[in-house]
Amino acid sequence: EVQLxxxxxxxxQPGESLRLSCAASGFTFEDFTMHWVRQAPGKGLxxxxxxxxxGGSTYYGDxxxxxxxxxRDNSKNSLYLQMKSLTTEDSGxxxxxxxxxxxxxxxxxxxxxxxxxxxxxx
Amino acid sequence: xIQMTQSPSSLSAYVGDRVxxxxxxxxxxxTYLNWYQQKPGRAxxxxxYDAFNLQTGVPSRFSGSGSGxxxxxxxxGLQPEDFATYYCQHHDNLPLTFGQGTRLEIK
Numbered sequence: 001e002v003q004l005x006x007x008x009x010x011x012x013q014p015g016e017s018l019r020l021s022c023a024a025s026g027f028t029f030e031d032f033t034m035h036w037v038r039q040a041p042g043k044g045l046x047x048x049x050x051x052x053x054x055g056g057s058t059y060y061g062d063x064x065x066x067x068x069x070x071x072r073d074n075s076k077n078s079l080y081l082q083m084k085s086l087t088t089e090d091s092g093x094x095x096x097x098x099x100x101x102x103x104x105x106x107x108x109x110x111x112x113x114x115x116x117x118x119x120x121x122x
Numbered sequence: 123x124i125q126m127t128q129s130p131s132s133l134s135a136y137v138g139d140r141v142x143x144x145x146x147x148x149x150x151x152x153t154y155l156n157w158y159q160q161k162p163g164r165a166x167x168x169x170x171y172d173a174f175n176l177q178t179g180v181p182s183r184f185s186g187s188g189s190g191x192x193x194x195x196x197x198x199g200l201q202p203e204d205f206a207t208y209y210c211q212h213h214d215n216l217p218l219t220f221g222q223g224t225r226l227e228i229k
Contacts, residue, residue, distance in 0.1 A: 035218075037166075045158075045166065045209055047218040061217045062123070095165055107213050108156040110177065112165035 002026040002111040004096050009116035014087055020116055022079040022096030027111075030054070030074040033099040035109055036081050038118075040092040048094070049081065053103055063089070086120045093117050124148050124212050128221035134229040139200045143224045145193045145210035154214040157186055157195045160223075161206045169208075170195065202228070 008020040022034070036048040049060045049070040058070050069082040079096050094116050097109035125148040135141050145155065153173035158166040168177045170186035173193060183198045197204055205228050210221040 044223045045160075045211070045220040047211075047220070050216075050218075059216050100168070100171055106216065106218060108168060108171045108211065109158075109166070110168045110171075112167075114165055 002098060004098065004111060004113035006094060006096050006113045006116035009094065009118045011119045011121065012086055014120055014122055016086055016120075017082070017084045018086065018118060020081040020083070020094055020096075020118075022081075022113055024077045024079065024096075024098070027098065028102070029072075029077040031102040033104065033106055034070075034072060034079045035097045035099065035106075036070060036079075037095045037097055037109065037112075038090075038092045039095070039115070040089075043092070046092075050099075050106055051079070052105055057105065083118070086118075088120050088122075091118060091120045123217055124151065124214060124219055126210055126212055126219050126221040128208075128210055128224050130224060131222065132225040132227065134227045135200055136229050137200050137202055140196065140198045141200060141226065143195045143208055143210075143226075145188075145195070145221050147191045147193075147212055147214075150190045151212045151214035153189045154212055155186075155188065155193050156211045156213065157184075158209045158211065158220075159204075159206045160209065166209065197226075200226075 003025045005023045035050045051070045098111040100108045100110040157170040160166040174186045
């Protein structure tokens with residue numbers, strides 16, 4: 001069974017930094033692109049970033065480009081999201097998600113974690 | 123960026139009803155369209171991928187259709203557990219974008 005467990009969320013002030021983690025199990029982690037998706041309170045889903053299976057390529061949504069960095073450690077079956085210069089607009093539940101298809105840059109998200117909450121407030 | 127527009131934003135229906143949710147892309151996306159279900163306090167769940175393929179374990183009362191710019195998600199014979207919010211998402215190019223969601227409520 002695929003399991004994705006996010007951690008690292010918290011309450012921060014604008015301008016601060018935070019690193020999220022996602023521990024993966026139940027599948028061959030090194031074969032799949034991984035994503036971060038966020039959801040502001042009471043709002044819809046926003047794709048944030050992806051990293052290909054080998055870590056060779058990364059992509060970001062416009063709203064986080066230049067401030068967030070996605071990375072992975074295939075030896076630890078772990079995904080990360082380093083977030084800098086946080087604003088109130090970055091508040092929300094952050095999900096890590098597994099891509100549907102192995103060794104494809106992106107297709108869809110077939111397994112999701114339960115999310116970790118980030119609150120940015122002055 | 124490709125914009126995804128769902129309609130309606132919300133709807134009410136009875137258990138047993140057949141409901142249809144539509145999703146329109148701002149440009150053609152072939153069949154690169156997925157549908158998700160999200161219940162309050164829960165992570166989204168993949169229902170349909172590539173417009174019409176039922177994800178493993180999803181009941182057959184869910185179906186998807188469409189290509190190009192216009193897509194539909196149909197639920198035939200609503201069950202109590204189907205009342206949730208539904209999102210479409212394209213994967214034609216980056217950034218991946220979601221529709222704004224359709225909230226399905228019990229009438």
